[in-house]
Amino acid sequence: FPLGFHKEAKYMAESVECARDQGKFWELHKLLYANTGETLSTNLDQYAKKAGVRNVQRFKDCLKEGKYKNRVLNDLNEGMKLGIRGTPTFILGAYDPDTHTVHGELLSGAVSGEKFKQAIETYLPISRAEANLAQ
Structure with missing residues (x-):
């Protein structure tokens, strides 16, 4: 980025x-x-x-x-629309390409492993449910 x-x-x-x-x-x-x-x-x-x-x-x-x-x-413009302002930035959740929004959260900078774990545990079930709907 x-x-x-x-x-x-x-x-x-x-x-x-x-x-x-x-x-x-x-x-x-x-x-x-x-x-x-x-x-x-x-x-x-x-x-x-x-x-x-x-x-x-x-x-x-x-x-x-x-x-x-x-x-x-x-790519730079898309990142800016999503709120990315620096590196590293991780997007956890679901991205809606129609509205250029993320239903989830941005983790930017030095983020603890615990924070990543919490975000993954929050959004993984949602992603699995969306994947099942697409089938």
Whole structure:
């Protein structure tokens, strides 16, 4: 989830999507996350190679043409509609795509295991009931 205060976040989100085209989403994601203190965009070719992206030119072309720019912006907008403002954020409950609402709760930031357990125990029976209705 690209945070607004991180000036390269949207571009980095686009870059991992371009790496996904070559099966290297998580590899590049890990490298970028591990090196967040650096100016990543200037070394992106090197990170892509290190992540195992085989066709770096195709990767660069993907970024240059903005192939995933709209996807990243749409994901960001959807997250904002749901109330996501930072990471990590977990949504527990049921999402209604028609109204862009979650019938449940958002757990954001450092959340205890006990809080997760309580939320899961609250919403799991509801999710099971909805799944049975859909059959």
